[in-house]
Amino acid sequence: MSLLLKNVHVLDLNSPAHSKSANILIEKGVITSLNGRSASKEIDFKGKFVSSGWFDLNAQFHDPGNEHREDIQSGSTLAQSGGFTDVCLIPETEPPIDSKSDVSYVLGKAAGEIDIYINGAVSEGLKGENLTEMLDLRDAGVSAFSEGDSPIWNSELLMKALQYTASMGVPIFQNARDIHISAKTHMHEGITSTNLGIRGEPSLSEELMIQRDLKILRYSGGSIHFSRISSAKSVDLIKSAKESGFSVTCDVGIHHLIFTDESIGDFDAIFKVLPPYRTEEDRKALIKGIKDGTIDAICSNHRPYDQECKQLEFDLANPGNISLQTFFPSLVKISKEVPLEILFDRVVNGPRRVLNIDEVKIEVGKYAKLTILDTEAKWELNRQTNLSKSQNSPYWGKELTGCVLGTVNGSKATFNK
Template identity: 70%
Template structure:
């Protein structure tokens, strides 16, 4: 089947028709013309925008183990409706993704509208004590290795993991938090935590681990990715490491570019996340890091939780919120601080490079991985529109601007409107 996207505005800095209205013809999953005339399936998309397909580096679908929060089927629908053609899943399931059969379980449940990339555990049981069979996991299809929301606290284990995976050309994803400093903390340490009487996690917790891991990387070689950085000094440390020629990358959670510790207000547990939202100074530094290219990618940090886990006293609530379906609305809000073209690059080829996927662009002979957007659509995120099994969103019952019209993933076209 051939597909024609008519009268659509291209937003892709790498495309020869960037900023122009085009008629994109897709045949057998390949873009064959940017001035197509007809196809077996045609979509008139005047007033709509198309980008390369979006890639998310860090989402939890809680499958297997907690499928009532999210599973691969519901997560796929949420991600596709949010504009994604590719999602890398955290290994933090129950049991964790740490065997070949675990990887196979994920890949066999993958649906055609979304490519799932498997993040496998670095350590057995995510405990930071013994390495998993990393070569077997990679051969089974694991794209990256991490311990999910748990930091790789064991320096020796991280050293061995970096050395062991160097020849595989894959990255170790590190959630940079000192396991002892961050223990039993509830939010960012600062004026707000003091006023609320909550135990805070200082930025030092993140920055110490980043400093330590950069020194380990200098010694070991390999590829190290800092997942969801949150502080101003973290940006500076990674900037310096890159200038020194180290193979280090990083991403930031989409909501960390929008919210701060002030967002917690009167103990709103929706804003309890890992890593914690930090100060306005930190948020501005993250924005600057994205602009400068120090921060390579944006991620969703999608963490679905049932109401029984979130509607509790702040110190008892689980950390995390959902963000995939509302990702574009967040991007448009951030575009007040960062050019939209830059943001799109950070959710397309930025994360693709980290996952060692081929970079793509909207051009002839390129794979058809596309995201179609309506920047003017106004909609409400509530029980009628939410596709996730969970509702822990900071946008719940809010009116949002910007919606995803659909995605093209090869020969699979999925339109939401």
């Protein structure tokens, strides 16, 4: 079947049709014309936008182990509804993804709406002690390695992991936190934490680990990706490292570009996340890092949790939010400070560059990966519209601006109601 997307406004910095109206013809999963005239299925999207398909570098589906929070099927449907054609999952499941059979299980349950990539565990059982069979995991389909939401605290383990993966062409993802400085902390250390009487994590915890890891990287070789950076100093450290020729990349969680530690207000656990929201100064530095290219990608940092994990005293609640379905409304908010086409680049080809996989663009002859958008449509996240198994969103019950109309992933086209 052929598909014609009529009168779409293209936002793709790499496309010859960027910032122009196009009639995108797709045949057998490939873009065959940007000025198509007819197809077996035609949809007029006059006034709506299209970008290349989005790629999320960091999401958690809790499958296997805690499928009541999210499973691969619900997570895939959720990601597609949020505009994603590709998602990379962290290895933090029960059991963790640290063997070939674990990789086969996840890839075998892939639903088809999206393409799933996997972050394999660096250490056995995510315990930070012994390396996994990294080459076997890579052969099984792993695209990168990490310890999920835990840092690679063991310096020797990180050094060996970087050495082993140097020839594989895959990066090590690091959640940069010093486990001793961050122990028993629940938010950013600052004026707000002091006023609330909550033990806070200083940004020093993140910055020390980045400095340590860069020294190890210089010695060992390989590539390191700092996942979900959160402080102004971290942006400066990574920018300097890139200018010095280090093989280093980084991303930021979508909500860290919007919220700060002051969002916590009166002990609202919905704003307890990892890493913690920091100051307005840090948020502005992250925005600047997006603009100047220091930050390569924006990820969802999707962490679904049931009510029993979030509706607790602040220090007992699990850190994390759901964010895939509301990703585009978040981008619309951020577009007041950063042009949409730059934001799209950080969710389209920035993530693909991090993983050393082929970039995508809206061009004749290219495989069709597309996200179709309405920047003005308004909707509310509630029990009727929520597609996640969990409800831990800072947007719950709020009116949102920006709606994903559908995605195209090769021959698979999915249009949202």
